[in-house]
Amino acid sequence: MGILNMTPDSFSDDGHFLNPEAAIERAQQMIAEGADLIDIGGESTRPGALYVDKDEEINRIAPILTVLRKLTNIPISIDTRKAAVARTALDLGADIINDVSALQDDPRMAQLIQETGAGLVLMHRQGHSINMQRAPQYKDVVVEIKDFLSERVSMARSMGIPADHIMIDPGIGFGKTLDHNLKILGNIGEFLPLGHPILIGVSRKAFIGTLIGKPVGKREFGNAVAVAAAVWQGAHIVRVHEVGAMHDAIQVAQALQNLCDK
Numbered sequence: 001m002g003i004l005n006m007t008p009d010s011f012s013d014d015g016h017f018l019n020p021e022a023a024i025e026r027a028q029q030m031i032a033e034g035a036d037l038i039d040i041g042g043e044s045t046r047p048g049a050l051y052v053d054k055d056e057e058i059n060r061i062a063p064i065l066t067v068l069r070k071l072t073n074i075p076i077s078i079d080t081r082k083a084a085v086a087r088t089a090l091d092l093g094a095d096i097i098n099d100v101s102a103l104q105d106d107p108r109m110a111q112l113i114q115e116t117g118a119g120l121v122l123m124h125r126q127g128h129s130i131n132m133q134r135a136p137q138y139k140d141v142v143v144e145i146k147d148f149l150s151e152r153v154s155m156a157r158s159m160g161i162p163a164d165h166i167m168i169d170p171g172i173g174f175g176k177t178l179d180h181n182l183k184i185l186g187n188i189g190e191f192l193p194l195g196h197p198i199l200i201g202v203s204r205k206a207f208i209g210t211l212i213g214k215p216v217g218k219r220e221f222g223n224a225v226a227v228a229a230a231v232w233q234g235a236h237i238v239r240v241h242e243v244g245a246m247h248d249a250i251q252v253a254q255a256l257q258n259l260c261d262k
Contacts, residue, residue, distance in 0.1 A: 001037040001077065001239040002030035003203065006060040007044045007052075020063040027068050033244035037096070037237070038072075040065060040089075041079035045100050045174070054084045061085070062092060069093035077121070083108035090116050096167075098199075100125055100174065102152040110159040121167045121199055122152045126175025136175040142187045145170045150194055167237065169199040173207065181207040185226060188233040201239035202226040203246075220245055228253040 004027055027038050042060035043052040061078065068076060069092060077096035078089040083106045086097045090112075096119035103110045103122065113120050124145045126136050138144050149168045156166055170184050170191060191198050202208065208222040209215065220242050227238050227246050231253040240246040 001039050001199070001237050002027070002033075002035035002243045003239055003241050004030070004038055004040045004064070005044070006040060006042045006064060020067065023064045024067055024071070027064070028071065030243040031072055031074060034247035035074070035243045037075045037077055038068065039077040039079055039098055039239060040068075040094075041098075042085065043080065043082075045079070054082045057082065057085045058088050061089060065089060065092045065094060075119070077119075081105040081109070083112050086118075087112055087116075090118055095119055096121065098169075099123065100171070102148075103156060104152075110156060110161065113156070113165070114160040117162075117165070119165050119167065120156065120161060121169055122149060122156065123169035123199075124148050124171035124174065126171075136177055136180060138180060141176065141180045141183050142190050145184065146191055146194065149191065153194065153196060163196070167197045167199050168194060169201065172200065172202055173205040176207075178207045178210055181205075185229060188230055188235055192234050197236035198234065199237040199239060200227075200230040200235040202230065203238075203240040203242070224249040232257050 004023060006023060030038065040061050042057040057080065065076065075095040076093065077098045078086060078094045079098045080086050080089065081099050081101040086109060097113060098121040099109060100123045102124065153166055153168065157163060168191060172181050172184055185202065188198060188200065203223050204216050204219050208219045208226060212219065212222045214222065223240065223242065224245060227240060228249045230238055231250050238246065238250065
């Protein structure tokens with residue numbers, strides 16, 4: 001899943017793709033490098049990010065989505081927690097709603113997903129963007145996230161969303177310390193019994209920078225190890241910025257995984 005941030009305050013892209021032409025060029029580049037999905041976001045969910053009005057979020061994503069849908073048939077995901085934004089995106093041809101709130105922030109989202117038949121990513125998050133990294137605490141981070149995702153899947157199913165439309169994301173970096181993130185990354189197999197495709201997002205995140213002492217733009221090698229580790233343990237989707245390099249890491253990890261499974 002290639003990341004395309006249409007935000008001026010993204011922690012990793014710094015507003016580079018607010019221009020629709022630049023965004024389209026970047027999306028096409030990621031597809032050429034091997035992206036199977038494109039995830040477009042119009043509101044930053046980084047730690048400390050502020051709320052964006054739904055109309056502003058729509059204005060950011062609509063131009064790129066309209067053009068991109070005409071250029072490619074690959075699935076397009078919209079990273080939003082607002083039903084109004086999701087509805088507009090789905091009307092313009094998006095396929096998946098990547099909801100960092102796991103249907104908690106907007107009570108209309110579940111019904112929209114059910115009515116439209118869209119795909120859905122349910123992500124774990126402790127707190128909200130403005131405060132989630134202040135003092136995250138867990139007794140057992142893996143168990144608590146697994147229980148949360150199980151409950152949110154049950155809720156989605158009770159609203160009529162088909163099981164095969166649901167993906168889960170343990171939310172690395174969203175209300176977690178370095179130790180929490182490492183425990184999640186080292187125990188991805190614990191989420192497999194939930195029976196839904198697992199999406200992992202580690203790309204350029206702060207915990208990788210802490211481990212290797214590198215700024216956002218120089219974390220590619222750290223990213224590659226984390227992505228390979230996730231795939232090795234059974235992750236189905238990895239959300240990344242450097243699609244070409246991560247595609248190579250995935251191919252090696254999958255080859256080794258297939259050998260070990262024989």
